[in-house]
Every structure is written in structure tokens, then in C-alpha cells.
Amino acid sequence: MFTFIAVIASCSTKKDSVISRNYHALTTKYNILFNGNNAFDKGIDEINNSYTDDWFLQLPLEPIEFEEDKIIAPTFNNNIGSGFNNDKDKKPTTTFERAEEKAVKAIQKHGMNIDGIERNRQIDNAYLLLGKARYYQQRFIPAVEAFNYVIANYPNADLIAETKIWRAKTNIRLDNEETAIESMKLLLVIRDTLEADLPNRIKEQAHTALAMAYVKSDSLQNAKKHLQLATRTLENQAQGARNLFVLGQIYSLEDKKDSANLTYNRLANFKKAPYKYKIHANIELARNTTNDSISVVVLNTLQELIKDRENRPYLDELYYQTAVLQEKNDSIQLAKNNYYNSLRAANAGDKQKTFTYENLGNLAFKEAEYQNASAYYDSVLQFTKDTLNLRIRRIKRKYKNLASLIKFEDVVQTNDSIVRIATLTKEEQTTFFENYIEKIKEADEAAAQLRLNQMAFANPISGLQPAKKGEWYFYNSQSLSFGKSEFFKIWGNRRLEDNWRWSEKASIGIATKDSTAVNKVNIKYDLDTYLSTIPKEQSEIDSLIITRNEALYELGLIYKEQFKNLDLAKQRLERVNDLNEDEALVLPINWHLYQLYTSLDNETEAEQYKNVILTKYSETKFAQVILNPNVVFSDEVEVNEVERKYKELYYLYKDDKFNEVITQIDAFLPSIPNAALLPKFELLKALAIGKFKTKKEYKAALDYIVVSYGNTEEAEKAKAIVAQLK
Known part of the structure; x- marks a missing residue:
């Protein structure tokens, strides 16, 4: 009994003995920290499995998303530098919280700080785990506190370089990129040259952290340099593959296709890389293909990848x-x-x-x-x-x-x-709709039969069970029930008799409510319904024709001005030209057709429409443009001067000086033939004309704006005013 008490006493955290140091070190490492590191690794796996990369954008070097502006400050207790609290009521809910809990437990229960020196050689590992767990909880300030404690109190520890890297990454998250860059340069340069070489694993981590800092500060050249250095050894397979992919993306962004393809090829052939990086490396190689001969090879590669079930x-x-x-x-x-x-x-x-x-x-x-x-x-x-x-x-x-x-x-x-249809005779209309109804019925019957067949042969979408092998369709009660419901859905309640499909043959004696439902379902088979919708009055037909012609004219403008499809524009405008009876559309139709055929170098056709304008509309501005195609304009005025002139004329208009507005606009427009404000000047002039000249002159000015500037806001306003004048 005495021996047992002596052993227990020798294991006190306040006693610096070989037994005490080894006992607490072994307990910390193989019990508490073992479980803490397991929880931490599980948390990392959860992040990797849940994070979804956007392969259309440049990938982040760390596959994790942190909430913006969420920084949690530390709550301190008597353990100087630890940055953790003693809230025993709070239960850990995440893997990283469990890892933090284990780290805190290791420090509190097994720390051996005697005379200012920590005697338990595992406590620095506990503080590193504490900082990393806090980092992934987005508690960056407490994380830095834990890393700083290690660096200040364990300067010669084996994990000091790794701790400095984690502190640098945390500073990057806190927008202290310059501090992170400086610390990593000191680590890589001073430690490498003055003491011993850093392990490749640490070098990879340090260069990756530097690349993260440079990416965040938009210095892609420096980021590229450190990614090249980080990918020399590829000891960390997942991070190395990610670094290679991001490096390839930077090369692609710089339009350095050859360098990008070399990087992606290296990644595609990196056997130990996670598969998602390898498959996307192949996709990026295809995306960067510029040579036709190479594209054939790449296409074959893609076809092979498509055939592979793993993909x-x-x-x-x-x-x-x-x-x-x-x-x-x-x-x-x-x-x-x-x-x-x-x-x-x-x-x-x-x-x-x-x-x-x-x-x-x-x-x-x-x-x-x-x-x-x-x-x-x-x-x-x-x-x-x-x-x-x-x-x-x-x-x-x-x-x-x-x-x-x-x-x-x-x-x-x-x-x-x-x-x-309205121009057909009564008999032709009846025949037309009878044929139309028959086609609908045939289509409905085919659709119903298809659904029955799918059900009978166990269509997985329907969820119905098939008839047993060798069993007739009508012996399957589920199939029969489904078929009956489909029949009623389409045809309603019908007697077994000839011509049962016609709506007037609906069974007599069923409830009124049911009859109404049947008629609603079958209204598309009712001939009278279709015949009753045909317009009878000539005024209705004329209205349809006018609306159609206006739509054809608008289509001609859209194809000509917006989509630059001259062939379709020509088709629509020529058709409306043949059908049109509205005098108001004659001039604009001929003007646009003249412009179209001139653009197509068809002078013969252009001459036809030009003659119409010069003969019937010789007083219009369109005729003047045709007669003076080679007018030499003076140098264009600066944009700010154009805007100033418009404001000046607008204020004249507001002061009711309409004649002066018209005179000045006519004098000013020849000097700005290509100005963006041209439609505004024309609309202002038209409005001034409308204030004191005839309705005919007002309408002519508005029509010119509608025709000449069809895609502008001013043209829409002019069109609305013309509609009101009518």
C-alpha cells in the first residue's frame, strides 16, 4: 500500500522526476492527444467530403469556406497564453470542438510547468492541436494566441516550424498577409541557411502558405512562384494535387497554354493524387486544346473517360x-x-x-x-x-x-x-377541324396505350408491379385498376357501343357533376367549339391582318438592326410590302428595303425602292439623304460639347422658343452625324414642331425618328405619340 501511494505521489504534476515526466508524457500522447488527433483528422475528412469545388473558377488553395466578418475573440483565464476558458457546462458538438476539448484537458491535467519550464514534452503538441482546432472553428484570434504560446515557450521544439506555418495561415485569414509573408520568408531563408535544412513536408506547407498569402493580396506572379516550389516534391498528395491544379489555372489565366498543359499533364499522371483532380486535369487539357490534330487525340481521350464507369x-x-x-x-x-x-x-x-x-x-x-x-x-x-x-x-x-x-x-x-382558316368555306372549315380532332384523338390513344404498356412491363417510374410471367394483363388487378383510371381520365364514362369516342355518346344517366367533368375533359374533341372561335365579321379579320402586318414590319426592323440578319429582315419586309395597305408603313418599308439591298450590293433591287421614295416622298428627309449620300461633314464635336448643346436647346424649348430650337438643331446636326445623342436632338426637334406647326408636320417628324432610330428609347416614345395622334 505504501509503495502504491509513493508511486502516485511521484507522478504529481508538481514534481520534476523521471517517473512523473514519463508518466504524464505517455498519458498525454497515447490517451488524450491520441483521441484529440483522431477527432481532428475526422473533422478534416468531413471538410474534404462536404466541400464542393467550383471547377469553373480558380480553386482556393484550402478547400474550406469561412464566413465573412466572423472573428471570435478569446476569453482568457489564469493560464497565461493558453487562450481557453473553463466553461465546463458547454458540451463539444463538432469534431473540432472535441479536438479542442482534448487539447485543453491535456494542458490542464498533464501540464508540468515547474519554475517557468514545461517538463511534459507533449504539451507543445497539445497547444498546436488547440490552435489548429480553433482555426477550423474560425476562432482565429484564440488560435494565434495558442500558436504564439508554443513559439514563445518552446523555441527549440521539433514542431516549431509547423506551428509558425499555422500561425501564418491564421494571419492570412485575419487579413494580415504581410505579417504572414514576412514570417514565412524568415522561416524558409534563415532556418534553411543558418541551421539545418527543413524537411520537404515543411517546405511544401510553407510555400503553400506563402502562395495563399500572395493570392489573397492579388500578387499572382509571386503565388505562381511559390506554387512551383511547393509542387517540387508532392509529399502531401491531396494538397500537392490541389497546388498543381491551381498552378495550371494561373497559367491558363495568363494564356500560357503550353505551361498550363504541362502542369495538367503532370497532375493527370500523378498516380497518388485524389481522382477528382486527375479527371479535371484531363478536362482542362481538353479546354486548352488549340490544334486540330491534337483535338482528335483529346477527343479520343474524353471518349475513353466517358466509357469508364468510375467517371x-x-x-x-x-x-x-x-x-x-x-x-x-x-x-x-x-x-x-x-x-x-x-x-x-x-x-x-x-x-x-x-x-x-x-x-x-x-x-x-x-x-x-x-x-x-x-x-x-x-x-x-x-x-x-x-x-x-x-x-x-x-x-x-x-x-x-x-x-x-x-x-x-x-x-x-x-x-x-x-x-x-377564316377565308375557307364552311365545308372546308369543318373538314379541317375534323381532321385536326382525329389527330388529337390518335395521339391521346397512343399516349394512353404507352402508359399502359409501361405499367404492364414494370416501368420503374410508375412504381407498379408487373404481371407474373405468363399471366394475362387483365389478371393483374393493379394493372387493370391503373388502366381504368387512365381511360376515365381521357374519355370519361362511356357505354360499350359503336362510335363510343364521340363526346355526344357520353353515357346518359350518370350524375350531372360527372357529365360536366366529362364534357370539360373532352372539349378538345368538340367540333362546334373550334368552329365557334373562327372570326365571322370582316372588321375582325381586317384587324388581324393589320396586327400581323405591323408585327412583320417590327420583325424586319429587329432582324435588321438588332440581330444583323439581313436575309430574314429582307424576307419579313418584302412580305409586309406585298401585304401592306397602311399608307403610314409604305415609306419606312421602302426605306429599310433600300438600305438592305444597298448593304447586299444589289443595286437593281435597291433602285426599285429608291424610286418609290424619290417619286412619292420627295419632300421627306429620306429623299434628301438618298440624293446627297456623299455630303462631307465638318469634324465631329467633342461629346461634352454635344451634351452642353443639348442642354442649351432643351432650356430654349422649356422657354417656349420652339422656332429657335428647330433652327439651331437643323444647323447643329450636320456636325455630329455619329453622335450617340442624335436621337435626342431629333425628338426634341419633333416636340418643338408639334408645339406650333401642323399635325401632319408633327407626325412626319415623329415617323422619321421611328424609322431611323428603331432600337432607341426615343423611337419608342415617338411611336407612342404617333399612336396617340391616330
């Missing part, structure tokens, strides 16, 4: 990059197919979808399939989360520009159909 999580990216290369090689249909494959991939990410839909939209736009392009751009906007992104804002503008085009195309298509 299923990356199929959306692999299909997308394959499509991009095929598009560059003018294999447009193959590219489209692979864009569709990318969208259909099981793990397709939303951001990847935005790029895929954008490329499909651009292809449709190039092929003048504007409605399809609009639908693809709309899909981009549906899947995006970053609405402030410059790329997304550009797509949004494209989509808005297409919206008016789609609207006018729909008006033309709809009104054409209605006018065409």
Missing part, C-alpha cells in the same frame, strides 16, 4: 467538353447530341447546365432559330444562382432582346393561321 459523377462535364471540341471542329450535330447528353447526366450540376444551355442557345442563334435560342437562354436563367454575374447579365440581355422577336413571330404565325 459517372463527371459525365456532365465530360460530355460538355466533348461537345465544345466538336463544335470547334464544325461537327455541330455531334456537338448538340453531347450537349444533350451533358444535360441528361444523372449528376449534372446546375452551374454546368447554365454553360450547356448557353452554348445550345448560341448555336440556335447562329442558325437563326431564335425561338429555340430564347428557350435555351431562359433555361440558363432558371438554373443560375449568381444573377449579378457579368456573363449571366449578358445572357439576360440577349433573352430580353429575343422576347419581343418571339412575341411578334407568334403574332404572325397565329394571325396567319386564323386568317387562312
Whole structure:
């Protein structure tokens, strides 16, 4: 008993003996710190597994996101420099909190600070674990306090270099990049040259920390230099692979494709690298392909990667990059197919979808399939989360520009159909809609039969069980029940008789409520419903024709001015020219067709429209422009002078000096033929004309603005005023 008490007494943290030092060191290392380090490693694994990299952006060198402006200050107790508190009621909830708890326990229960010297050789490890655990909890100030305690009290410890690296990383998070850079340079230069070489593992960590500091301070050249040094040995496989990928991204950003490809090739061939870096290195190699002969090899590589089952999580990216290369090689249909494959991939990410839909939209736009392009751009906007992104804002503008085009195309298509049907005889209208209804019925029957077949053969989507092998369909009660519900959904309650599909054959005697439901379901098969919607009055038909013609004219302007598609602009304007009966549209139609054929170097056709303008509208400004195409204008006035002149004329207008406004604008405009404010001057002049001249002159001035500046805000205002004048 005495011996046992003696041993216990010799193990006191206040007694500096060999037994006491070894007992507390071994207990700290193999009990408390062992569990603490396990918790810390588990936390790191959780971060790596939960963090999602955005491969479209430059990766951070550390795969972790910290909340902005969240810095937790330390609460101190009597343990100077420890930076931890004694809140025993607080239970650890995360792996890093458990690691911190173990570090604190090791320090408090097994620390042997005797006469100002720590006798337990494991306490410095406990403080390092304490700082690292706090770092990942975003408690950076307490973390620095723990690292500083190690550096101040254990200057000769084996882990002093690692502690300095962690302190530097924490300073980077606290926006003290300069302090971090200075400390890492001291570590790498002084320690390496004056004492002993640092281990490769420590060098990698130090250069990575320096690269982090330089990236944060936007000094990419210095970041690149230290990433090159950090990736010399690659002892830390995960961090080394990440460093290589970021280095390749920096080279790509600098448009140094060869250097980037060498880096990505090295990563792709790095056998011990985590697989996600290797697969994305291959994708980046494909993205950097510029040579046609090389692209063939890269395409074959991508096809092999697609076939590999291990790459299923990356199929959306692999299909997308394959499509991009095929598009560059003018294999447009193959590219489209692979864009569709990318969208259909099981793990397709939303951001990847935005790029895929954008490329499909651009292809449709190039092929003048504007409605399809609009639908693809709309899909981009549906899947995006970053609405402030410059790329997304550009797509949004494209989509808005297409919206008016789609609207006018729909008006033309709809009104054409209605006018065409309205001009048919009664018998032709009946035949037309009977054929139309029959097609709808056939399509509905086929859809219903398909669903029944899918159900009968255990379509996994339906969740229904198949009939047993050799069992007839009608012996499967679940299949039969599903089929009956589908039948009633489409046809309602019908008697077993000839021509049962016609709506007037609906069974007599069912409840009124049921009858109403059946009629609602089958209204699309009712011939009278369609015939009743055909306009009968000539005024209604004329209104449709006028609306269609105006839409054709607007389409001509949109294709000509906004999308620079001269062929489609010519088609729409020539068609409206043949159909138009509105005198107000004659001049602008001929003017735009004259400009179109002049641009297309077709002088014969241009002459036809030019003659109409010079003969019927010789007094207009359009005729003057045609007759004086080579007027030499004086040097353009500076923009600020143009703005000053506009303000001056605007104040004259406000002072009711309308005649003076018109005179000065006529004198000033020839000197600014290409100024952005030109439409504003013309609108101001038109408004001044409207104040004291005839309605006819006012309308002519407004019409000129509508025709000449069709895509501007001023043209829209002029158009609204013309509509009011009518």
C-alpha cells in the first residue's frame, strides 16, 4: 500500500522526476492527444467530403469556406497564453470542438510547468492541436494566441516550424498577409541557411502558405512562384494535387497554354493524387486544346473517360467538353447530341447546365432559330444562382432582346393561321377541324396505350408491379385498376357501343357533376367549339391582318438592326410590302428595303425602292439623304460639347422658343452625324414642331425618328405619340 501511494505521489504534476515526466508524457500522447488527433483528422475528412469545388473558377488553395466578418475573440483565464476558458457546462458538438476539448484537458491535467519550464514534452503538441482546432472553428484570434504560446515557450521544439506555418495561415485569414509573408520568408531563408535544412513536408506547407498569402493580396506572379516550389516534391498528395491544379489555372489565366498543359499533364499522371483532380486535369487539357490534330487525340481521350464507369459523377462535364471540341471542329450535330447528353447526366450540376444551355442557345442563334435560342437562354436563367454575374447579365440581355422577336413571330404565325382558316368555306372549315380532332384523338390513344404498356412491363417510374410471367394483363388487378383510371381520365364514362369516342355518346344517366367533368375533359374533341372561335365579321379579320402586318414590319426592323440578319429582315419586309395597305408603313418599308439591298450590293433591287421614295416622298428627309449620300461633314464635336448643346436647346424649348430650337438643331446636326445623342436632338426637334406647326408636320417628324432610330428609347416614345395622334 505504501509503495502504491509513493508511486502516485511521484507522478504529481508538481514534481520534476523521471517517473512523473514519463508518466504524464505517455498519458498525454497515447490517451488524450491520441483521441484529440483522431477527432481532428475526422473533422478534416468531413471538410474534404462536404466541400464542393467550383471547377469553373480558380480553386482556393484550402478547400474550406469561412464566413465573412466572423472573428471570435478569446476569453482568457489564469493560464497565461493558453487562450481557453473553463466553461465546463458547454458540451463539444463538432469534431473540432472535441479536438479542442482534448487539447485543453491535456494542458490542464498533464501540464508540468515547474519554475517557468514545461517538463511534459507533449504539451507543445497539445497547444498546436488547440490552435489548429480553433482555426477550423474560425476562432482565429484564440488560435494565434495558442500558436504564439508554443513559439514563445518552446523555441527549440521539433514542431516549431509547423506551428509558425499555422500561425501564418491564421494571419492570412485575419487579413494580415504581410505579417504572414514576412514570417514565412524568415522561416524558409534563415532556418534553411543558418541551421539545418527543413524537411520537404515543411517546405511544401510553407510555400503553400506563402502562395495563399500572395493570392489573397492579388500578387499572382509571386503565388505562381511559390506554387512551383511547393509542387517540387508532392509529399502531401491531396494538397500537392490541389497546388498543381491551381498552378495550371494561373497559367491558363495568363494564356500560357503550353505551361498550363504541362502542369495538367503532370497532375493527370500523378498516380497518388485524389481522382477528382486527375479527371479535371484531363478536362482542362481538353479546354486548352488549340490544334486540330491534337483535338482528335483529346477527343479520343474524353471518349475513353466517358466509357469508364468510375467517371459517372463527371459525365456532365465530360460530355460538355466533348461537345465544345466538336463544335470547334464544325461537327455541330455531334456537338448538340453531347450537349444533350451533358444535360441528361444523372449528376449534372446546375452551374454546368447554365454553360450547356448557353452554348445550345448560341448555336440556335447562329442558325437563326431564335425561338429555340430564347428557350435555351431562359433555361440558363432558371438554373443560375449568381444573377449579378457579368456573363449571366449578358445572357439576360440577349433573352430580353429575343422576347419581343418571339412575341411578334407568334403574332404572325397565329394571325396567319386564323386568317387562312377564316377565308375557307364552311365545308372546308369543318373538314379541317375534323381532321385536326382525329389527330388529337390518335395521339391521346397512343399516349394512353404507352402508359399502359409501361405499367404492364414494370416501368420503374410508375412504381407498379408487373404481371407474373405468363399471366394475362387483365389478371393483374393493379394493372387493370391503373388502366381504368387512365381511360376515365381521357374519355370519361362511356357505354360499350359503336362510335363510343364521340363526346355526344357520353353515357346518359350518370350524375350531372360527372357529365360536366366529362364534357370539360373532352372539349378538345368538340367540333362546334373550334368552329365557334373562327372570326365571322370582316372588321375582325381586317384587324388581324393589320396586327400581323405591323408585327412583320417590327420583325424586319429587329432582324435588321438588332440581330444583323439581313436575309430574314429582307424576307419579313418584302412580305409586309406585298401585304401592306397602311399608307403610314409604305415609306419606312421602302426605306429599310433600300438600305438592305444597298448593304447586299444589289443595286437593281435597291433602285426599285429608291424610286418609290424619290417619286412619292420627295419632300421627306429620306429623299434628301438618298440624293446627297456623299455630303462631307465638318469634324465631329467633342461629346461634352454635344451634351452642353443639348442642354442649351432643351432650356430654349422649356422657354417656349420652339422656332429657335428647330433652327439651331437643323444647323447643329450636320456636325455630329455619329453622335450617340442624335436621337435626342431629333425628338426634341419633333416636340418643338408639334408645339406650333401642323399635325401632319408633327407626325412626319415623329415617323422619321421611328424609322431611323428603331432600337432607341426615343423611337419608342415617338411611336407612342404617333399612336396617340391616330
